[in-house]
Amino acid sequence: MVFETPFGITMVGIVIFLLTFFTYSRWVDRRVWSPDPKRPTPAHMYMDGVEFFPVSRFVLYGFQWNSIAALGPILGPGIALTFGWLPAFLWIVLAALLIGWVQDYSSMFLSVRKEGRSFGPIAYELLGPTPRRLLLGFLLFYLLLINAAFLFVVATVVDAFAGAFWSLLVLVIAAVITGHLLFKVKMPVVQVTLIAVVLLAIGVVIGAIFNWPPPGTLGTAPYTLWYVPLIALLVAGAILPMPRLITPMNYIAYYTLFPAVIMLAVGALASIVTGVKVNTPAFTSFFGPFATGPLWPALFVSIACGAISGWHSLVSTGLTSKQIDVETDVRPVGAGAMLSENLVGLTSLAAWIVLPAGTAVAPANFPRGAVTLTSPVFGGAAMAPYLAIFFASYMVGMAVTILTILGRFWRVTMAEIFSGTSLNFLGNKYVATVLGFVLPVAFVLTGSWINIWLYFGGTNQLLAGFALLIVGLYLFSLRKFHWYSTIPGLFMMVTTLAAIAWQTNVFATATINPVIRRPDGTIAPFFPQQAPLLNLGGPGALTAINAFSTVMGMIMFVIGLMMAIFFIRAFLRYARQPTQPTAT
């Protein structure tokens, strides 16, 4: 049967992605937004040669795709496998068909029609000043959670594949060299790129040969000492001028993203020949473990960027919309990049499902699955150690590049909130940056990366729900067909609030019962990974750390609920208005 190998899901997924792009997205484009190639875009109206200037759609597509690619679509499908591969696959293709691209494309188009404004001012205009402030506060918690989830995953992967850390170190050195060659020596880009790619390959080889120390030497995650060099690196990246480290590192990381996705897709499509089988069950149960929760809502917040992600709306409205040349470019850039991201999620799912049945869901298992999938095509067993480090570096690189950008974003948001207040010092460049990476460790100490990931997924997808509803509100105010955005927005809002509520309940339960008494009289922590913390600080320490996560969950739930109320009020307000107040 065709679904015995990853070939089946990959082929069906690719066909659906293509159909979505050439049919439904085209229909929405023409029916709802009616792009006019003669209508001047913000890139032309406000051309300043810095932020506003027209850029080719191919360049913007590449930029958008690289900017939205992160760890979500790589790791998320692994958690979704709790319910079997079929629900994960169905959610990826359904989201690709009806939700994911809708958010990226529509928020970009909305920004283009709104003079290139970003998410904050648009929220202010359509919803009022309070929701904008709520959004600001929400983003702070969102950034903390995304930092926590990604840091945890990176430390776990590095703990299992220490070679990936040395490979990351080579990437950082290569980034500094690349930045210097490009901006100081002014060497041609082609030569610099060649040097960067060679250094990248050397990094993988060094990582494969020097795969030291063995797992667990520096403590197993979440108590691993790997956090120290990782946080030091991220703080440096967030403080230094962008061309020094962040942008060259993003530039080089692209040369792992692109080959990794191609290799996984080739490995999955060739599986019908290589005979790599799907080993995980198609469906397990609607009710997962208590800590994960039932299929609804847990599945819909686990895959993150591979299905839908709020981060994308920030990218779509933050820079891309300001550089759209003609309105007809929005669909290939916004929808095209998101459907490519869906492909990243799909190929990652293909790597996860070839792992032996019963394999624990752990970040470090992704490289193992990727090696199983690709090694029959790319060099066989001899290449396996190199492929393992390559895919581990791919995960680490995707996480670290986005973490440095998030670190900067956190710093600016902190400055925005605390400047001119009595807590001015919290907006300080250095204080804010260090807090941005040290505070998430409090989440990490809960020990359960899956719960942190689901928290992050909940806030990330809730942000996507905000974006979809803002688009729906705008279209409603113009009396245009808005349901294609409003219905997914409502679904995401309800689902993510339920997911956050469930996870808050899990952490509240762990706060009240930090330890469980076994039949033999011994005690064990609620989250098994908290055993070292229990030995170190006793049940009191567990209560404190779990209470922290509970309070965070409650705050996010309340903000989400308040935003939902503001949306309902805004829809009602526009329903009462006979005219078209926001027409442009």
Added chain:
Amino acid sequence: MGKGGFLSSMKKALSEVTYGAALHGQVSAVLKTRMYIEHMFILMILGDMLGFPILPPYYSLRLLPYAVPNVKAWKHRFYRERDFTDVIYG
């Protein structure tokens, strides 16, 4: 379109996608850095533009011819509302 035309347009598209993914973010960050430096530069000589000598006028008057052509675009940038959601990339 002939076969050659199709191949050359494919090659162009591929190179532009690669440029976009690999370098466009970097170029944008550099342009933004230049923008902030330009803000400072124009503010330094703003006094002389308005007729109020703040710095020793000899230097700022020599710089003025270089700044004047950019004043219009600078006003756009400087006075535009800049939200925290605008600063993801610097």
